Amino acid sequence: MPKGRQRLAADVRRSIEEPERIGKLWEAMERGRANRAATIEQAGLDLPAFRDRVRSIKETAAQDPSIAEAFADAVRANGGRVLFAATGQEAVRYLLDVCRAQGAEFLVKSKSLTSEEIEMNQGLAAEGIRAIETDLGELLCQVAGEKPSHLVFPAIHMTSDRIAKMLTEEYGEPIASEPSSILSAVRAKLRPLFLAAKVGVTGANIGVAETGSIVVETNEGNGRLVTSVPRVHVALIGLEKIVRHWEDAADLVRGHAISATGQRMTVYVSLISHRQPVAGDPAGREFHVIILDNGRTRMRADPIFRDALNCIRCGACMNVCPTYGVTGGHVFGHIYPGPIGIPWTANVHGLEEASFAHLCVSCGLCHEICPVDIDIPFMIAKVKEQDVEAHGQPTAERFFMASEAFAKVACLMAPLANGLFRRGPARILMEWTLGVDRRRTLPPFARRTLRSRVRARGTKVGRVGKVAFFPDLYAEYNNPDLGLKAIEILERLGYSVLIPDVRWSGMPYVSYGRLGKASALAEFNLRILGPLVDQGYDIVSTEPTAVYMLRKVYPKLREGELATKVGTHAFGFFEFIERGLAGLPLRPSRDVAGVVGFHIPCHDRALTSGAPAMRFLERASYRVRAVETGTCCGIAGTFGMKSGWLGYDLSMAVGEKLFEQFRQSECNLIATESSVCTLQLRDGLGRAILHPLDMVRFEGAG
Amino acid sequence: MTPVLLESILKGHGANRVVVANLPRELRDLVAVALKDLSIAFVEDLPSEDALAACAAADVGITWADFAIAEDGALGEVARDDTARLAASLPIVHVVLLPAGRLVRDVAEAMAFAGGLLRSSGPGQRPTITFISGPSRTGDIELRLLYGVHGPHSLHVVLLDWYEGR
Numbered sequence: 123m124p125k126g127r128q129r130l131a132a133d134v135r136r137s138i139e140e141p142e143r144i145g146k147l148w149e150a151m152e153r154g155r156a157n158r159a160a161t162i163e164q165a166g167l168d169l170p171a172f173r174d175r176v177r178s179i180k181e182t183a184a185q186d187p188s189i190a191e192a193f194a195d196a197v198r199a200n201g202g203r204v205l206f207a208a209t210g211q212e213a214v215r216y217l218l219d220v221c222r223a224q225g226a227e228f229l230v231k232s233k234s235l236t237s238e239e240i241e242m243n244q245g246l247a248a249e250g251i252r253a254i255e256t257d258l259g260e261l262l263c264q265v266a267g268e269k270p271s272h273l274v275f276p277a278i279h280m281t282s283d284r285i286a287k288m289l290t291e292e293y294g295e296p297i298a299s300e301p302s303s304i305l306s307a308v309r310a311k312l313r314p315l316f317l318a319a320k321v322g323v324t325g326a327n328i329g330v331a332e333t334g335s336i337v338v339e340t341n342e343g344n345g346r347l348v349t350s351v352p353r354v355h356v357a358l359i360g361l362e363k364i365v366r367h368w369e370d371a372a373d374l375v376r377g378h379a380i381s382a383t384g385q386r387m388t389v390y391v392s393l394i395s396h397r398q399p400v401a402g403d404p405a406g407r408e409f410h411v412i413i414l415d416n417g418r419t420r421m422r423a424d425p426i427f428r429d430a431l432n433c434i435r436c437g438a439c440m441n442v443c444p445t446y447g448v449t450g451g452h453v454f455g456h457i458y459p460g461p462i463g464i465p466w467t468a469n470v471h472g473l474e475e476a477s478f479a480h481l482c483v484s485c486g487l488c489h490e491i492c493p494v495d496i497d498i499p500f501m502i503a504k505v506k507e508q509d510v511e512a513h514g515q516p517t518a519e520r521f522f523m524a525s526e527a528f529a530k531v532a533c534l535m536a537p538l539a540n541g542l543f544r545r546g547p548a549r550i551l552m553e554w555t556l557g558v559d560r561r562r563t564l565p566p567f568a569r570r571t572l573r574s575r576v577r578a579r580g581t582k583v584g585r586v587g588k589v590a591f592f593p594d595l596y597a598e599y600n601n602p603d604l605g606l607k608a609i610e611i612l613e614r615l616g617y618s619v620l621i622p623d624v625r626w627s628g629m630p631y632v633s634y635g636r637l638g639k640a641s642a643l644a645e646f647n648l649r650i651l652g653p654l655v656d657q658g659y660d661i662v663s664t665e666p667t668a669v670y671m672l673r674k675v676y677p678k679l680r681e682g683e684l685a686t687k688v689g690t691h692a693f694g695f696f697e698f699i700e701r702g703l704a705g706l707p708l709r710p711s712r713d714v715a716g717v718v719g720f721h722i723p724c725h726d727r728a729l730t731s732g733a734p735a736m737r738f739l740e741r742a743s744y745r746v747r748a749v750e751t752g753t754c755c756g757i758a759g760t761f762g763m764k765s766g767w768l769g770y771d772l773s774m775a776v777g778e779k780l781f782e783q784f785r786q787s788e789c790n791l792i793a794t795e796s797s798v799c800t801l802q803l804r805d806g807l808g809r810a811i812l813h814p815l816d817m818v819r820f821e822g823a824g
Numbered sequence: 825m826t827p828v829l830l831e832s833i834l835k836g837h838g839a840n841r842v843v844v845a846n847l848p849r850e851l852r853d854l855v856a857v858a859l860k861d862l863s864i865a866f867v868e869d870l871p872s873e874d875a876l877a878a879c880a881a882a883d884v885g886i887t888w889a890d891f892a893i894a895e896d897g898a899l900g901e902v903a904r905d906d907t908a909r910l911a912a913s914l915p916i917v918h919v920v921l922l923p924a925g926r927l928v929r930d931v932a933e934a935m936a937f938a939g940g941l942l943r944s945s946g947p948g949q950r951p952t953i954t955f956i957s958g959p960s961r962t963g964d965i966e967l968r969l970l971y972g973v974h975g976p977h978s979l980h981v982v983l984l985d986w987y988e989g990r
């Protein structure tokens with residue numbers, strides 16, 4: 123295994139074995155998600171429209187260099203000074219000069235991720251100037267000598283006991299671990315520093331070119347003090363954060379707060395254009411703005427990574443990321459943590475620091491929740507690609523990328539293969555040689571594939587429409603009965619069905635960073651599906667991941683008309699049949715007393731969130747309830763089949779939260795659509811997991 | 825009514841030293857009368873070098889909001905002198921006077937309004953505008969919601985229905 127990953131595996135192990143290392147992270151994530159959802163609902167926000175607006179504002183801001191120039195001119199016209207810093211060192215050097223000119227030995231800071239990006243505190247310290255963090259979470263990290271573990275709650279990994287002990291030592295006076303005592307102690311300690319500070323440094327959430335202003339958002343009010351007490355205020359802003367007009371800033375102010383903490387707006391939103399006098403005296407009040415590039419212009423030119431510049435740093439993506447939730451920002455992050463931290467780290471801190479990319483299991487949830495519709499998973503796939511090209515690929519990943527060929531062979535020798543895969547020495551061997559975890563149940567292979575059975579059975583001609591059924595691996599090689607049942611229902615609803623000569627959908631190529639192969643496969647499948655769509659076919663699959671690939675990923679891999687066309691004609695099975703269902707009398711084939719707990723597969727969250735499948739079951743007289751943690755079950759395709767800490771163990775640790783929900787839900791049946799989620803739930807719960815199609819009969823059929 | 829109300833708020837906090845800033849001229853007398861028993865400083869009138877110390881020593885700051893954002897329960901503070909922000913941020917109690925009729929609907933309107941004000945003020949003459957939607961707060965220790973970390977622990981808003989604003 124490549125070195126970077128070995129280190130990563132050790133870190134993952136530590137996070138799982140010592141869950142106190144990440145403290146209340148999971149709770150913070152859950153709360154963040156719940157608050158966000160509640161506020162969106164309460165504010166009556168039209169989310170898709172809001173996303174479109176924010177995206178178009180940010181795209182303009184990130185791509186048009188003339189905006190930063192206009193901003194700089196306006197700042198100067200207001201009497202401020204501007205530095206365009208190409209690198210972090212330049213920014214730090216400028217700041218040093220400012221401090222020296224003021225005779226300042228220290229400065230006070232409000233929270234600024236950008237200052238962390240350029241490791242400003244360290245740069246200043248090396249020259250004898252102390253940068254004092256005043257945001258409580260940042261301050262705690264600074265005292266502990268640790269990096270922030272979450273964008274919004276930097277010290278979420280620390281317990282109050284630990285904080286009290288640490289501050290008692292730092293301040294040399296006893297502090298009780300009651301949070302309010304900690305707070306009073308910090309307030310008392312920082313106040314004289316605020317009052318004596320000559321220089322205050324802030325980041326800026328937004329820059330507004332038309333008036334040369336910045337927007338600083340804080341909850342604690344430290345930003346107010348940092349920008350009013352000291353004689354000099356220096357603001358550090360990434361050049362992608364500058365918009366042209368005030369009207370553009372409104373949606374961003376809304377977006378930051380809602381997505382970050384579920385607040386409608388942060389407590390203090392300050393619109394600052396220059397210094398104000400104090401009691402009428404303007405003497406010595408200086409305003410400086412450092413506009414930071416540090417790799418951003420390069421990112422701007424990159425067709426894939428430019429998307430990262432659209433980030434508004436709200437933290438919503440880390441609140442859904444399943445593996446971040448188990449490992450925390452110290453493992454799942456370098457300086458920038460979480461999903462969006464991966465492309466940022468690779469671009470501003472280098473590929474060597476970005477090996478945590480391999481913790482991403484490609485569930486797609488971060489893209490789904492992002493208020494700017496940033497395709498984070500695709501950028502991560504690109505980082506993985508760069509990493510495997512530089513550092514090599516583990517055997518298990520190569521094996522799973524060959525799943526299709528393997529499935530073909532396994533089907534040919536099905537009874538034997540299934541016997542071997544169940545348990546025992548063959549699995550140990552498989553673990554040693556292929557890196558497939560011996561503890562993971564693998565789905566048995568069928569003796570005859572779906573295609574051969576459909577050929578033998580023949581198909582019917584229907585008049586309602588035409589369907590190209592996309593089986594993907596599971597329905598083709600593992601569970602052709604499922605595929606047949608789906609086809610039968612489609613035929614009963616009046617569709618002519620054929621199975622096109624497509625290959626599999628190929629998710630592992632994306633998950634494991636082989637975008638070239640993914641792209642070639644997409645091209646192959648699209649060339650077959652495109653003409654079918656032209657002939658009036660819709661593409662339907664029982665595998666959520668296949669639909670996700672067709673709709674969301676192929677258009678990204680093969681930009682152009684063909685992929686878009688195919689994508690808009692690709693549907694999940696239940697979504698597709700829903701309209702015609704009235705004519706199909708469904709009967710339950712299982713006990714309907716009690717409740718069905720339904721697990722929504724991640725890849726379906728971006729599509730239908732499981733709603734049509736749940737309605738399908740309800741139509742068959744079941745009572746259905748989604749049981750969820752709001753994130754992934756943990757298996758994430760083949761990730762949880764890989765052996766060890768960067769596979770099975772991490773996957774089960776993620777899954778544990780969901781298993782617990784199921785255990786407490788007291789549902790008597792458990793259903794889901796995805797083939798791999800089924801494996802995960804079965805391994806985690808030791809119970810039978812059903813596909814909705816296994817739970818119904820219809821009149822006149824088996 | 826207003827003087828009585830102010831007095832009772834300050835009594836409730838056991839206030840001794842009060843700083844006042846950014847008030848329209850005609851309201852100054854009213855505040856002075858209401859608080860005649862306390863040590864009260866109008867910070868803008870102090871020598872510049874004493875303003876900071878006065879605010880730091882006070883336990884209550886009384887300031888002015890030009891408008892408020894209805895849907896979000898936020899105040900719009902327009903400061904052309906930093907004594908306004910010092911008096912609002914340093915004391916542990918913040919009392920804001922707000923003309924009741926000056927409401928905008930939501931953040932979008934507030935930003936449009938603020939943007940208009942900033943544009944029309946001209947280079948170097950722009951106010952510092954702050955939307956304030958509560959007392960200083962943090963969730964950084966174990967997600968527990970706590971007030972008063974750096975700025976005020978308590979925020980009182982006194983709505984003036986008899987005064988239109990400056």
Ligand code: SF4
Pocket residue numbers: 439442443444445446460461481482483484485486487488489498499502
């Ligand atoms: S795709 Fe899923 S696992 Fe990967 S970074 Fe996004 S949320 Fe995390």
Ligand code: SF4
Pocket residue numbers: 381432433434435436437438439440462491492493494495496498
């Ligand atoms: S990538 Fe999207 S969700 Fe994540 S912090 Fe940035 S804006 Fe928020």
